Amino acid sequence: MSRQSSAPTPTAGLNSDLLLGPVSGTNTFEETVQRLLQTVRLGLIAPGARLPPERELAAKLRVSRDTLREAIGSLAEAGYLIPKRGRYGGTFVSEVIPTPRVNATEPLAGDPHPSITAAEIDDVLTLRDILEVGAARAAAGRLLTPPERELLWSSLGAAVNAGADEYRRVDARLHLYIGELAGSPSLVPLLADVRMRVNELLDAIPLLSPNIAHSNQQHEQIVIAILTGRPDTAAEAMREHLSGTALLLRGFLD
Structure with a gap:
């Protein structure tokens, strides 16, 4: 039977x-x-x-x-x-x-804002794409000073060498510094606000080692494009990088 x-x-x-x-x-x-x-x-x-x-x-x-x-x-x-x-x-x-934790009716220990909806996820990711792709393009279009170039490269190195427990912190720092290099003081607070919202989503999904390795490869492409003054390449590399994170967030949380 x-x-x-x-x-x-x-x-x-x-x-x-x-x-x-x-x-x-x-x-x-x-x-x-x-x-x-x-x-x-x-x-x-x-x-x-x-x-x-x-x-x-x-x-x-x-x-x-x-x-x-x-x-x-x-x-x-x-x-x-x-x-x-x-x-x-x-x-x-x-x-x-x-069960995707951000949509759970009862929050689990340490879960931020379990009532986040799919529409809110889309809103955050769309805003992030608009701001960060533009920031990468603008940063690559500026003539950076030697200290700016050195700090950008060291920020990349910190992300590559970070352990799992600190990766999201140094990853956020790299992205915010790229925003600072865009040359608009008003941009960085906007990026920081979006990154806080993105981190709330990231905290609700597993930290996947292959994704970290892939993200760091993309980080390097973005940084090199900025340092070599190629705005279109920097923007496209950032767009591809953000789309990878968006795929994981929508996969786990939608």
Whole structure:
């Protein structure tokens, strides 16, 4: 006798594939996490069910198996997936899916503003994109002094060398300094306000090691574009960087 599952099982090979199409753009890790999160949280693969085999899933998403493993490992650490070894192993969806904390009806210990809505998330991310992409463009268009250049480079180094417990603090400092280099004193307070709101969202999702490494690579691209006086390149690098964070926030919190 087959055991009946309490959760509805999606049609095999149809619904489960809706969000597992090719990943595009440069934020492959973040978008892979987002696709898997959406698939799990929308029930396209039921709790307790197994994901497609790694080789097949990587082919569907058109990402490397290393990227896929990093995404699966990060989501396993966050409680969404369970890797199992052995003959009947694979990657399984957790029986109990974690609830996005910012939308919880009852706040958990340390959770800031659990009533934040999807519209508010969109508002914060849109404002951040407008301000920070423009700041990177403006900073790259200025003739920086030697002390400004040195401080920008050292701020990048601090982010690269930061441990997990201090990463978000030094990451925020780097972004705010780029805003300061834009040359508008009125801009920095606006950036600081937006960053406070972004940090409230970031505090509600796991800190993923592969995302930190990827973010630092993008930070370097942004900083080098600023130091070499390429406004368009700096703006595009910042836009790509912010889109990676946005993918994770929307994946975990929407």
